[in-house]
Amino acid sequence: MKDRLVTLVGGGGFIGRYVAQALLAAGARVRVAERDPRDAWFLKPLGGLGQTQFVAADVTRPETIARAVAGADMVVNLAGSFTGDLRRIHVDGARSVAEAAARSGVEALVHVSAIGADADSPSVYASTKGAGEVAVRAAFPNATIVRPATVFGREDQFINRFAGMIARFPVVPVLRARARFQPVFVGDVAAAIVAALGAPARSGGHVYELGGPDVLTMEELHRWIAQAIGRDPAMPALPDIAGRAIAALGFLPGAPITADQWKLLQRDTVVAPGAEGLAALGVTPTPLAAVAPGWLVRYRRAGRFAVAVKG
Numbered sequence: 001m002k003d004r005l006v007t008l009v010g011g012g013g014f015i016g017r018y019v020a021q022a023l024l025a026a027g028a029r030v031r032v033a034e035r036d037p038r039d040a041w042f043l044k045p046l047g048g049l050g051q052t053q054f055v056a057a058d059v060t061r062p063e064t065i066a067r068a069v070a071g072a073d074m075v076v077n078l079a080g081s082f083t084g085d086l087r088r089i090h091v092d093g094a095r096s097v098a099e100a101a102a103r104s105g106v107e108a109l110v111h112v113s114a115i116g117a118d119a120d121s122p123s124v125y126a127s128t129k130g131a132g133e134v135a136v137r138a139a140f141p142n143a144t145i146v147r148p149a150t151v152f153g154r155e156d157q158f159i160n161r162f163a164g165m166i167a168r169f170p171v172v173p174v175l176r177a178r179a180r181f182q183p184v185f186v187g188d189v190a191a192a193i194v195a196a197l198g199a200p201a202r203s204g205g206h207v208y209e210l211g212g213p214d215v216l217t218m219e220e221l222h223r224w225i226a227q228a229i230g231r232d233p234a235m236p237a238l239p240d241i242a243g244r245a246i247a248a249l250g251f252l253p254g255a256p257i258t259a260d261q262w263k264l265l266q267r268d269t270v271v272a273p274g275a276e277g278l279a280a281l282g283v284t285p286t287p288l289a290a291v292a293p294g295w296l297v298r299y300r301r302a303g304r305f306a307v308a309v310k311g
Contacts (some may be wrong), residue, residue: 001198002027006306007069009033009059009097010078012040014155015112015148018190019076021046028196032056052226059093062083062100069100072109072192074197076308077136082125082261090128091135098139108200109143110193111136115182115209115269117147123263133207142204144196146189149211152288153186155297159225159288166226169234175246175257177219177237180249180268182211188278195281203281210278213285218265228292229299 001023011032017040023030024047032040037054044052057068059079069075077097083304094111101109107298116127136143151158165172189210216224222235238246247262250306257265271277278285 001194002030004073005029005031005071006074006076006197007031007033007072008076008078008079008094008124009057009065009068011076012037012043013078014153014157015151015186015189016040016076016078017043017155018153018186019078019193020052022187022190022194023197024048024051026198029053031055031068031072033065037146046185059096062096065096066100066103067094069097069106071103072104072106074110074200075101075106076093076110076112076193076197078111078112080114082128082258086124086128087131088150089126091131094132095135095139098136098143101143102140108204109142109196110194110196110305111137111145113145113147114149115211116264116267121263121267124260125264126267131217142200144200144203144205144206146192146196147207147209148189149182149184149209149271150185150190150229152212152292156186161290162222163225163229163296163299166222166233169227172235173232173238173242174219174222174235175238175243175262176240176265177217179218179265180270181218181221182215182270183221184210184212185288185291186279187291188283188286190214191283192278192281195283206276206280207291208277208281209271211285212290213287214289215270216288224288225296228289228296231299231302253307 006028008016010016012034020030020043029051031053033055034040035058056067057064087099114129116126118126119125120129147180247257
């Protein structure tokens with residue numbers, strides 16, 4: 001990867017920051033494409049002089065994507081959202097990136113989708129992710145598609161969200177208590193993307209489902225987080241009828257879940273049997289317990305001082 005120029009569309013986001021760091025460590029030059037490049041300036045000190053570039057680009061404006069991709073050796077599309085016009089972002093935007101990459105003759109394109117992507121899904125998020133994969137394949141047949149499970153890391157909006165609720169409230173109802181998850185560490189997702197970029201002859205045209213070593217139900221995940229932060233709230237499992245009623249109010253400010261997220265929870269977020277995954281890209285999955293306690297400590301009553309210091 002040394003001296004190769006890689007455009008990261010959405011490179012200032014949660015996963016993107018880790019992909020950028022992995023590429024910089026490998027000696028690549030990184031061009032971060034963001035709607036507002038200032039949102040990604042925190043990446044500047046992580047690379048050497050001239051190793052990092054920033055460009056304004058928006059997947060809903062194809063002409064900006066064309067400029068961001070021009071001259072790049074490789075491209076990664078990390079753009080995604082749970083809100084807004086998902087078809088414009090996940091389908092039209094993905095197509096714009098793939099078409100720009102094809103016109104520019106880049107060596108490799110990695111498109112970041114999600115486990116559960118299915119054009120026929122009742123969930124708008126999952127259906128647009130699935131349609132986006134189809135659009136990418138049509139424009140750039142040799143693209144590598146990666147489908148992460150629920151991604152966890154210091155800046156995530158998943159583990160941290162539950163930890164915040166468990167730390168604040170004496171009772172934390174659990175929605176879809178039996179739904180299963182296979183959380184994957186963001187650093188492993190980044191390593192997988194870089195591995196795919198580095199071997200397009202091997203990974204091109206493949207779909208990789210990225211999951212961690214742990215498969216947990218929603219209830220088990222809540223209880224694990226509670227134990228990790230030293231809390232013990234009551235965690236009753238809500239019946240689905242109550243969950244649907246709460247999700248129906250998801251359009252209100254501060255609602256814990258939207259109607260579309262409720263639809264996503266009807267399907268387990270786990271790697272499909274027989275699917276290629278992290279191992280196929282040479283990445284050893286990181287257990288949740290190996291890294292999460294290091295940042296979850298801030299949710300303990302006394303923070304780091306809650307941990308006994310051995311003399």
